[in-house]
Every structure is written in C-alpha cells, then in structure tokens.
Amino acid sequence: MAADLGELLVPYMPTIRVPRTGDRVFKSECAFSYDSPESEGGLYVCMNTFLGFGREHVERHYRKTGQSVYMHLKRHVKEKATGAAGGAISRRRNGKVFLDLELNRDFNGDEYDCEDEAKLVIFPDHFEIPLPNIEELPALVTIACDAVLNAASAYKKQEPDSWDEEIQVSKHARSLRQQDNGVRIPPSGWKCQKCEMKENLWLNLSDGAVLCGKWFFDGSGGNGHALDHFKDTNFPLAVKLDNLTPDIADIYSFDEEEAVLDPQISEHLQHFGIDIIPIQRNGTDNGHHNTDNTNGMRPRVSEWEVIQESGMKLKAVYGSGFTGIKNLGNSCYLGTIMQVLFSIPEFQRAYVGNLQRIYDYSPLDPSTDFSTQMAKLGHGLLSGLYSKPPMKSELIEQVMKEEYKHQPKGISLKMFKALVSNGHPEFSSNRQQDAQKFFLHLINLVERNSVGLENPNNAFRYLVEERVQCCQTQKVRYTQKVDYLMQLPAPIEAASNREELIAYEAKRNEAEENMRAPPEPVRARIPFTACLQAFTEPENVPDFWSSELQAKSAGVKTSRFASFPEYLVVQIKKFTFVVDWVPKKVDLSIDIPDFLDLSRLRGTGLQAGEQELPDLTPPIVLPEDTRDNSMNSSDSPEIDESAAMQLAEMGFPLEACRKAIYYTGNMGPEMAFNWIIAHMEEPDFAEPLALPTFMEPGPSVAGSGLAATPLENHPPEESIAILTSMGFPRRHSVQALKATNNNLERALDWIFTHTEREEEEETSDALSDMADTTEPNDSAFSNANMHSDSTLSPDQDASGPQIKDGPGRYELFAFISHIGASTMSGHYVCHIKKEGRWVIFNDHKVCLSERPPKDLGYIYFYRRLSSS
Numbered sequence: 001m002a003a004d005l006g007e008l009l010v011p012y013m014p015t016i017r018v019p020r021t022g023d024r025v026f027k028s029e030c031a032f033s034y035d036s037p038e039s040e041g042g043l044y045v046c047m048n049t050f051l052g053f054g055r056e057h058v059e060r061h062y063r064k065t066g067q068s069v070y071m072h073l074k075r076h077v078k079e080k081a082t083g084a085a086g087g088a089i090s091r092r093r094n095g096k097v098f099l100d101l102e103l104n105r106d107f108n109g110d111e112y113d114c115e116d117e118a119k120l121v122i123f124p125d126h127f128e129i130p131l132p133n134i135e136e137l138p139a140l141v142t143i144a145c146d147a148v149l150n151a152a153s154a155y156k157k158q159e160p161d162s163w164d165e166e167i168q169v170s171k172h173a174r175s176l177r178q179q180d181n182g183v184r185i186p187p188s189g190w191k192c193q194k195c196e197m198k199e200n201l202w203l204n205l206s207d208g209a210v211l212c213g214k215w216f217f218d219g220s221g222g223n224g225h226a227l228d229h230f231k232d233t234n235f236p237l238a239v240k241l242d243n244l245t246p247d248i249a250d251i252y253s254f255d256e257e258e259a260v261l262d263p264q265i266s267e268h269l270q271h272f273g274i275d276i277i278p279i280q281r282n283g284t285d286n287g288h289h290n291t292d293n294t295n296g297m298r299p300r301v302s303e304w305e306v307i308q309e310s311g312m313k314l315k316a317v318y319g320s321g322f323t324g325i326k327n328l329g330n331s332c333y334l335g336t337i338m339q340v341l342f343s344i345p346e347f348q349r350a351y352v353g354n355l356q357r358i359y360d361y362s363p364l365d366p367s368t369d370f371s372t373q374m375a376k377l378g379h380g381l382l383s384g385l386y387s388k389p390p391m392k393s394e395l396i397e398q399v400m401k402e403e404y405k406h407q408p409k410g411i412s413l414k415m416f417k418a419l420v421s422n423g424h425p426e427f428s429s430n431r432q433q434d435a436q437k438f439f440l441h442l443i444n445l446v447e448r449n450s451v452g453l454e455n456p457n458n459a460f461r462y463l464v465e466e467r468v469q470c471c472q473t474q475k476v477r478y479t480q481k482v483d484y485l486m487q488l489p490a491p492i493e494a495a496s497n498r499e500e501l502i503a504y505e506a507k508r509n510e511a512e513e514n515m516r517a518p519p520e521p522v523r524a525r526i527p528f529t530a531c532l533q534a535f536t537e538p539e540n541v542p543d544f545w546s547s548e549l550q551a552k553s554a555g556v557k558t559s560r561f562a563s564f565p566e567y568l569v570v571q572i573k574k575f576t577f578v579v580d581w582v583p584k585k586v587d588l589s590i591d592i593p594d595f596l597d598l599s600r601l602r603g604t605g606l607q608a609g610e611q612e613l614p615d616l617t618p619p620i621v622l623p624e625d626t627r628d629n630s631m632n633s634s635d636s637p638e639i640d641e642s643a644a645m646q647l648a649e650m651g652f653p654l655e656a657c658r659k660a661i662y663y664t665g666n667m668g669p670e671m672a673f674n675w676i677i678a679h680m681e682e683p684d685f686a687e688p689l690a691l692p693t694f695m696e697p698g699p700s701v702a703g704s705g706l707a708a709t710p711l712e713n714h715p716p717e718e719s720i721a722i723l724t725s726m727g728f729p730r731r732h733s734v735q736a737l738k739a740t741n742n743n744l745e746r747a748l749d750w751i752f753t754h755t756e757r758e759e760e761e762e763t764s765d766a767l768s769d770m771a772d773t774t775e776p777n778d779s780a781f782s783n784a785n786m787h788s789d790s791t792l793s794p795d796q797d798a799s800g801p802q803i804k805d806g807p808g809r810y811e812l813f814a815f816i817s818h819i820g821a822s823t824m825s826g827h828y829v830c831h832i833k834k835e836g837r838w839v840i841f842n843d844h845k846v847c848l849s850e851r852p853p854k855d856l857g858y859i860y861f862y863r864r865l866s867s868s
Contacts, residue, residue: 005129005133005136005137006136006137006138008122008127009069009122009138009141012068012122013138013140013141015047015048015067015068016047016048016069016140016141016144017047017048017050018140018143018144018147019050019147019148019151023050023151024050024154025050025148025151025152026050026052026154026367026415027045027052027071027148027151028043028153028414029043029052029415030043030052030057031052031053031057031365031366031367031372031376031415032053032054032056032057032359032362032366032372032376033054033056033057033376033379033380033385034376034380034385034386034411034412035054035055035056036075037073037074037116038075038077039054039055040055041054041055041056042055042072043074044058044070044072044073044121045072045073046061046069046070047067047069047070047071047144047145047148048065048067048069049065049067049364049365050148050151051365051366051367057359058070058123060359060360062124064364068122068123068124069120070120070121070122070123071118071145071148072119072120072121072128073116073117073118074117074118076114077113078113078114078115117130118131118145119131120141120145131145132145154414155414155415155418167259168260168261169262169263170236170251170253170260170261170262171256172237172253172255172256173237173261173264174264176205176236176262176268177206178205178206178207178268178271179207181208183207183208183272183273184272184273185203185208185210185241185272185274190241191210192210192211192212192222192223192225193209193210193211193225194211194225194228195222195223195225195641195642196642197222197223197641197642197645198642199212199222199242199645200212200213200214200222200240200242201213201222202238202239202240202241203238203239203241204229204230204233204235204237205235205238205239205262205268205269206235206236206237207233208271208272209226209235211226211228211229211238212224212226213240222641223641226238226254230254230255234255236253236254236255236256237252237253237254237262237268238252238254239251239252239265239268239269240252243426244269244274249262250425251265303587303819303856304819304827306851306853306856307817307819307829307856308819308829308840309849309850312851314847314848314849316847317846318387318388319384319388319389320384320387321343321381321382321834322384322387322834322839322846323380323381323382323383323387323410323411323846324387324411324841324842324844324846325338325381325411325412325413325841325843325844326409326410326412326413326843326844327843327844328412328413329430330430330431330432330433331413332432332827332828332829332843333432333433333434333435333438334417334427334433334438335413335828335841336816336828336829336830336841337435337438337442338377338381338413338416339832339841340816340832340861341442341456342378342381342382343813343814343832344456344459344567346456346458346567347378347456349456350450350453350455350456351375351377351378352375352382354454355375358372358375358453359372359375367418367419368419370419370445370449371453373416373419373420374446376415376416377411377413380411381411386410386411387846409844410843410844420442420445424441427441431824432820432824432825432826432827433823434823434824435816435823435828435859436485436571436823436859439485439859440484440485440649443457443484443651444648447651447652447653448653448686455802457484457651458566458802458803458804459566459804460484460485460565460566461482461484461565461804462482462484462561462563462565462568462803462805463481463482463483463561463562463563463803464480464481464482464483465478465480465559465561465562465605466478466479466480466481466557466558467558467559467560467603468541468544468555468556468557468613469538469555469556470544470546470548470549470553470555470613471553471555471556472549472553472554473546473549473553473613474611475546475548475610475611475612476606476610476611476612476613477547477612477613478603478605478606478612479670480562480673481650481669481670481673482650482651482673483650484565484569484650484651486568486569486571487571487573488531488532488534488535488571489531489534489535490526490534490573490574490586490588490590491526491530491531491534492524492526492586492588494526494534495524495525495526495588496525496527497525500522501522501524504521521587523588524586524588524589525589525590525591526588526589527590527591528592531572531590532601535559536558536559536601537558538556538557539556539557540555540556540557541556541557545618546613547615547616547618548613548614550616560601560603561603561808562602562603563803563805564602564805564806564808564864565803565804565864566804566806566863566864567861567863567864568596568598568864569859569860569861569862570859570860570861570862571858571859571860572590572857572858572860574586574588574818574858575822575823585818585821585822585823589855592815592854592855592857592860593812594811594812594854595809595810595811595812595865596809596810596812596862597809597810598808598809598810599807599809601808602808617665617667617668617671618668638662639658639662639666639689640661640666640668641658643666643668643672644657644658644660644672645657646669647660647661647669650673652676653685653686655687655688655689656679656680656685658689659689660672660676660679662689663675683735683736683738684739715737715738715742719733719737719747720733720734720737723736723737723748723751728751732751736748736750736751806864806867807864809864809865810862810863810864810865811862811865812854812860812861812862813832813833813861813862813863814830814832814833814860815852815854815857815859816828816829816857816858816859816860817829817830817831817853817857817858829841829842831849831852831853831854831857838852840852
C-alpha cells in the first residue's frame with residue numbers, strides 16, 4: 001500500500017510545498033465564502049498556495065490553477081451523551097490536527113465534544129488519503145502535511161493578544177530629557193510648524209515641536225518633518241496628537257525605528273500642558289474596550305442599556321439579510337458599517353449581483369482582491385447560509401425566551417479586515433476606531449476598485465455649493481466640491497431643556513468643590529431643526545485670501561447642496577476636545593425625523609446683485625525648509641500637499657490629486673478638482689506623477705483633457721506581445737497594462753472587464769472621424785452638476801464623478817449608535833429597517849427591535865423618496 005500511495009503522489013510532488021517563514025496558511029476560512037472546517041463540507045487547503053476553499057469553490061481553484069492536491073479539514077462538533085459519569089472529556093480523533101483553530105460557534109466546552117479529521121484529496125478524481133499516514137506517504141508529503149496542520153493562524157499578528165507583545169518599552173522612556181522652553185500645547189487647532197499640515201501630527205516629547213509624519217498609501221500622512229526634526233536634533237520620542245486619548249497613545253521612537261511604549265507618558269505630556277490622566281491599555285470585555293469609567297465619570301449605564309435594548313426579550317431573526325458579524329475584538333465599527341452598506345441595493349447589485357463574474361476573474365490569491373472580498377462579504381450577509389434557525393422546536397422556544405443564548409455566531413471578517421486595513425496605521429490595529437472615518441476609508445477603496453464595475457459610491461456622492469464672501473468688499477465666490485457625508489452640528493445652546501442643564505452644571509460643580517457624589521447626569525435634548533439651522537449658519541474662513549484686495553482678509557463661508565444624493569449619510573458631531581485634553585462625547589438626544597425634506601437647502605448659485613471675486617490665484621508661499629531646496633533642485637515638483645489632502649479626502653486617489661495640484665500650478669483645490677474630473681477616465685489617472693525631462697514639454701495648465709502626464713508610461717514590449725498573441729488588440733493591451741501598473745495577470749482581468757467600454761471607444765473613434773467634437777473640458781463639470789429631478793445612470797459614461805441628483809426628500813432606513821465616552825473606545829450597534837420592521841444588529845446577535853433608540857444615534861442613513 002505504501003508503494004501504491006508513493007506512486008500515486010509522484011506526478012504531484014513538484015506542486016506540493018512545505019510552508020516557509022512568511023507563508024500564510026488559511027485553514028480556518030474559505031477565500032470565497034465563510035465555510036470553515038466546521039461547515040458541512042469542511043475546508044480544502046491547497047498544498048501549494050495554502051489558500052482554503054469550501055466544497056463549492058475548490059473545483060474553481062483546481063480548474064484555474066491546475067493544483068490537484070488539497071488537504072481536507074473537517075471538525076465534527078457533537079453534543080455529549082447525558083448521564084456520563086464524571087462528565088465526558090473533549091476528544092480529538094487526530095491529536096494535533098487542528099492545532100491553533102478555534103471553535104466558530106458558541107458551544108460550551110463542557111457540553112460538546114470536538115472530533116477532528118484530516119485527509120489528502122487528489123483532484124479531479126477525489127482520491128482520498130486519510131491522515132496521519134506517516135509510514136505510507138513520501139517523506140516530503142509527510143513534512144508538508146505536518147507543517148500545514150501545525151501552522152499558526154494566518155491572522156496571528158492581528159489577534160489582540162499579540163498587539164501588546166509586539167510593542168516594547170523604549171530605551172529612552174525613563175531617561176528622556178525635556179526642555180524647559182515654555183511650550184504649551186492647546187487641545188485643538190494644531191498645525192505642522194513647517195508646512196501647515198493639520199493631520200498626522202506628532203508631538204516631539206523633548207522640545208514640544210508639532211510636526212507632520214510621512215505619507216501613507218491611503219492619502220493620509222504628511223511631509224516627514226517629524227523625522228527631519230529628529231535628524232537635526234536627535235530628540236528620539238514623539239507621540240501622535242490626532243488620536244491621543246486617556247487610554248491610547250501612539251508613541252514612536254525615531255532612534256529605535258519602531259512603535260514603543262512610554263510608562264511615563266503622562267508626566268511627559270504634562271510637561272507641555274497636556275493634563276491627561278495616566279494612559280494605559282484597558283482590558284476588554286467581549287471584544288470591547290471597557291472604558292466607560294474614563295476620567296472618573298459615572299458609567300453610561302442608561303446609554304448602554306437603551307442603545308442595546310437590554311432587558312427586553314428580543315426575538316432573534318434568521319435568514320437572508322439577518323446574518324450577524326462576529327466581533328474580532330473592537331471591530332464593531334467595521335461590522336456596523338458593512339451591515340448598513342449591504343442593505344443598500346446598489347452595493348448588493350454591484351458585488352453580490354456580479355458574484356460569479358467577480359469570482360471567475362479573481363486573481364490567483366483572492367484574499368488580496370478587494371472586489372472578491374466585498375462580493376464574499378455581501379453573499380455571506382445576504383445568502384442566509386450563515387444564519388439558520390435551530391432545528392428543534394424546543395430550542396427555538398429557548399432562544400426566544402433566553403434572548404441570544406444559542407444564536408449563531410455569525411460570520412468572521414478576519415480576511416476582509418486584513419485586506420481593507422492593510423497599511424493603514426489605525427484600522428490595522430486592534431483598537432476601537434471611528435465608524436465615520438472607516439466609512440470614508442471604505443468609500444475610498446470602493447472608488448479605487450470599481451474600474452469596470454458598477455460604482456455603488458454613486459448612490460452617496462453629491463455636490464456641495466460653497467459660497468465664500470469677502471467681508472471687506474462684500475464680493476463672493478461660488479465653488480463646488482464632491483462629498484459623501486453630511487456633518488451636522490449639535491448646538492448645545494439650542495437645547496430645549498437648557499435650564500435643566502444649567503442647574504445640573506451648578507450642582508455638579510458644587511459636588512466637586514465639596515467632594516460629594518455627582519448628581520444624576522442630565523442629557524441635552526436638541527431639536528433637529530436647530531441642527532439644520534446651525535448647518536446653514538455662516539462660518540469664518542481662516543487665512544482667507546481676497547482676490548479683490550490681493551491680500552488676506554476676513555471671510556465667511558456658507559454651504560448648500562448643489563445636488564442631492566440618492567442616499568444621504570448624516571453624521572451628528574457629538575465628539576469634542578475639552579480644555580483638559582480629554583475627548584468628550586457630549587451626552588445628547590436629538591429628535592431625528594423619520595422623513596426629511598432638505599429642498600430648501602439647495603444652492604442657488606450667483607444671485608442678482610452679487611458681485612464675483614476676481615478669478616485670481618493667491619501667491620504660492622513655500623515653507624522655509626523648501627525655499628532653499630527649490631533654489632538648488634530643478635527636479636522636485638512644487639505641490640501644495642494640504643490641497644492634495646483635501647482632494648484625497650473626497651475619495652480621489654492621492655497620486656491623482658498630487659498631479660492635479662501640480663498641473664494647475666498650485667492654484668488651489670478648486671482648480672485641481674476641475675482637472676481631476678476632466679482626467680478621471682484616463683488609464684494612468686492614478687499613477688504617480690512623472691515629470692517631463694528637460695527637452696520634453698509638459699501639458700499646460702489649461703490644456704485639453706487628452707493628456708494626463710507629460711511622459712508616456714509605456715509598458716514593456718514583451719508584455720504587450722504576450723497579450724496581443726492571445727488575440728487582443730495592441731491598443732487595448734497597452735491600455736490594460738498601463739491601468740494595472742504593467743501587471744500581466746491583472747491586465748488580463750482588466751481587458752475582460754472592459755469589453756463594453758472597448759466597443760464604445762471604437763465606435764466613438766469612428767464617429768470622431770466624421771464629425772467635429774467639442775473641447776472635453778467644456779462639459780466636464782456640467783456633466784457632474786446635474787439639475788434637480790435629473791438622474792445620471794450608474795453606467796453612463798461621464799467625464800466627471802457621476803452624480804445621481806433628485807429631490808431632497810428622504811426616509812430614514814438605518815442608523816449606527818456609539819456607546820462610550822470616545823470613538824477610540826466603547827461599542828457600536830446598528831439598527832436597520834427591513835420589511836417594515838426595525839432590526840438591531842449587535843455583533844453576531846440579530847433581533848427584531850422593540851424600541852429603536854433613534855434619538856441617540858451617531859450616523860444616520862436616509863434613502864431618497866420617489867417623486868410621486
């Protein structure tokens with residue numbers, strides 16, 4: 001038999017690999033579904049790529065790659081027989097088979113046994129070889145099987161336990177010398193001392209210098225002035241200001257070149273006037289930061305209970321659209337956003353509706369492909385496969401009586417989180433994050449990866465009309481920008497129970513002075529109309545430059561809707577920094593309406609009697625540290641990075657924003673925006689800026705939209721030859737390689753997903769020979785700026801961001817609530833209206849809502865009402 005097995009495996013030996021250091025072994029989750037070893041069909045692990053596949057998807061991988069040998073893993077979970085003396089002991093059929101695997105279900109170890117089995121399966125004949133089979137298998141196969149069975153989780157580095165183990169105390173922490181230079185850091189309004197950046201700012205703990213960090217792939221970051229400062233001064237430690245809270249401090253050692261811990265961070269911060277309680281890493285309870293007692297405040301017991309509807313006998317619901325998401329440890333911010341997004345038809349259609357097409361053209365490693373993982377997530381939530389009710393009627397009754405006790409654990413988004421957070425300094429951590437920031441981050445990812453697919457972001461995108469007025473000359477300027485989210489102020493001064501709040505503050509201050517227990521907190525009740533009024537109020541424009549005066553002047557800005565989106569996302573601005581540096585969540589209740597009419601907030605454009613400010617550009621002022629360099633360097637582009645950041649926050653690729661700023665001569669984000677919408681459809685739109693050589697002219701600022709970069713990013717001829725040999729036209733091959741950074745595999749996928757566009761381009765080219773065409777830039781912005789009651793279909797080919805304008809009347813269909821004192825801690829829950837009933841999604845628990853707490857939400861989602 002041994003000889004027979006050896007001969008059987010000989011043809012496949014070259015394809016069987018032993019996992020090396022750095023290889024990730026996916027033996028707990030399918031790359032295309034949420035099947036696991038506990039699923040009915042088990043999990044198949046490819047012995048070459050170490051990717052896992054459920055029974056439904058393993059054949060696809062075999063056909064696509066030709067890999068024939070897989071390890072089949074199956075875990076059997078059985079209820080223990082009752083009446084066993086002394087209780088049964090959990091047993092495993094093969095001792096080390098599932099080392100480092102966890103149960104996905106909420107089974108009590110005292111009531112269930114786990115039996116694991118593994119076997120090799122050879123495709124396409126499905127020949128099975130039970131494991132372990134050490135004596136009968138070739139040595140290489142035995143070593144490979146043992147390595148796979150004992151491999152650590154593919155997500156080990158992202159488990160909470162490993163976060164603190166990776167970060168060590170800095171060698172400079174206890175001996176750090178701080179300068180007595182009188183520097184005091186305010187709780188807000190920070191800027192980089194060298195380039196005016198307002199994000200990704202780091203406080204040097206030696207001299208109190210506030211400087212920007214490096215660029216990140218997602219568009220956040222800075223110009224590296226914090227690192228330059230270390231090189232000049234050798235001051236080693238800096239702490240990030242953006243997310244500094246009583247329980248979180250991101251500290252970096254430039255000398256040690258890694259993130260570090262500082263046990264004396266409280267004293268070091270206090271030296272610069274940051275009076276914050278000692279920062280520590282709190283423990284977690286069920287995956288949530290237990291920080292509700294921050295700053296000695298009374299626990300938000302009522303908020304916790306009201307938002308989660310605790311104490312009520314909520315009825316669990318199952319099936320399509322009622323699948324929960326398992327909390328991975330402070331991942332509820334991600335789970336709530338994804339639940340709401342996949343309740344929207346546009347996202348369902350873009351990913352689940354195109355599931356087979358996306359899967360068929362997925363790359364060899366589907367775990368790294370955004371569209372594949374989005375389709376997988378949408379199918380997991382909507383298929384109902386992972387939300388099945390208990391089979392026994394008595395168990396159903398028990399579920400209904402005992403709330404959540406035996407409800408399925410839902411799907412685990414480890415693979416998805418690893419992908420969307422890769423390289424991001426905040427979302428890649430295991431700390432709680434701001435759901436609003438993750439929403440915009442995901443919108444950015446969808447925008448980048450929607451080439452060739454329907455872009456569901458079109459449902460959220462709208463135009464904002466900004467009116468800026470020079471207070472001295474009374475002249476105005478109207479501009480438009482793209483946005484995806486409406487931030488609504490919550491004016492405490494407009495609270496309907498203002499007298500009650502004033503009395504509470506007096507009692508609280510008196511209790512503090514006399515060292516008595518604080519009074520019962522009073523929640524501010526703010527009318528929604530007051531929030532809308534605050535949104536429309538003029539706001540001062542800092543550093544406003546009047547083109548009429550050719551100098552800085554006082555300016556005010558008001559914002560209106562230039563278009564209304566199909567789905568309106570409204571964020572209530574609940575969080576603020578107070579004087580003592582503690583990020584405080586204002587405890588308030590807002591009477592959020594079920595139906596909303598914003599028609600009166602539509603912008604009107606330039607009005608009769610208004611005079612426009614001259615269309616002149618303010619002088620470009622370079623930071624001091626770049627002025628000298630600019631005199632000596634002819635190959636460094638002058639780019640206003642802060643303006644590029646503003647554009648990147650709208651969802652455009654960072655490199656495209658930098659090119660737009662460069663090619664419009666640093667004339668500001670408005671001019672750069674016009675450049676972007678005129679060049680969005682070009683294949684090298686998101687490629688890095690390529691400067692012209694000395695003899696090659698670059699495109700002019702007001703040039704046509706036909707050229708995006710001065711240098712051709714021409715793909716290698718051998719790559720073009722490979723694609724043309726497959727029968728694809730040379731033009732399309734070049735275009736595909738340019739769009740995929742000369743990656744052959746991705747270029748092939750690109751061609752298949754752009755067949756319709758290629759036909760349109762060929763038709764357009766033929767027509768252009770017969771008729772004159774208008775200048776591309778003439779209509780670029782007007783295509784995006786549609787008037788009321790007009791709609792731009794998702795598949796319409798426009799030269800700018802597609803805007804689906806319509807009436808400003810909406811109905812509330814979902815909201816996300818936050819529990820806790822800070823967005824960096826606490827817990828998120830979402831409520832979604834489905835089939836006329838409100839449903840609460842609290843991690844893996846999905847139930848019919850009895851009292852949806854609409855007045856305590858953080859982010860609200862409205863859908864547009866039909867015109868009829």
